[in-house]
Amino acid sequence: xxxxxxxxxxxALITGAAKGMGLTTARMFAExxxxxxxxxxxxxxxxxxxxxxxxxxxxxxxxxxxxxxxAQVAAAVDRTVGEYGTARYGVQQRRxxxxxxxxx
Numbered sequence: 001x002x003x004x005x006x007x008x009x010x011x012a013l014i015t016g017a018a019k020g021m022g023l024t025t026a027r028m029f030a031e032x033x034x035x036x037x038x039x040x041x042x043x044x045x046x047x048x049x050x051x052x053x054x055x056x057x058x059x060x061x062x063x064x065x066x067x068x069x070x071a072q073v074a075a076a077v078d079r080t081v082g083e084y085g086t087a088r089y090g091v092q093q094r095r096x097x098x099x100x101x102x103x104x
Contacts, residue, residue, distance in 0.1 A: 007035035011084045013076065015067050018045035030058035037064035037080045 016022035017038035043064025052064030
C-alpha cells in the first residue's frame with residue numbers, strides 16, 4: 001500500500017534529480033502537488049526532466065548544481081526562492097568535511 005501525500009503549495013528541491021532515485025523522488029513530489037526543483041551535475045538532463053514534469057501538468061525547474069560547492073548550493077536555493085517565493089529551509093552541516101552550509 002502506497003500512502004498518498006498532499007504537498008500542494010510546497011516546494012521540494014531535490015539533488016541528483018536528473019535520473020535514478022532522485023528523478024523518481026522528484027516525480028513523486030510533483031505527483032503529490034509540490035513544485036519541484038531538480039538539481040544535478042548534468043543541468044541539461046535536469047532541465048529535460050523538469051520539462052517532462054511540466055508537460056505532465058506539474059511545476060518544475062531544472063538546474064545545474066554541484067552540491068560539493070557551497071556557492072552553487074546557495075545559488076540554487078536563491079533561484080528556487082526567486083522562482084517560487086520565500087521559503088524556510090535548512091541544510092545540514094556536512095559530516096565528512098565539516099563545511100558550514102547556509103541556513104535561514
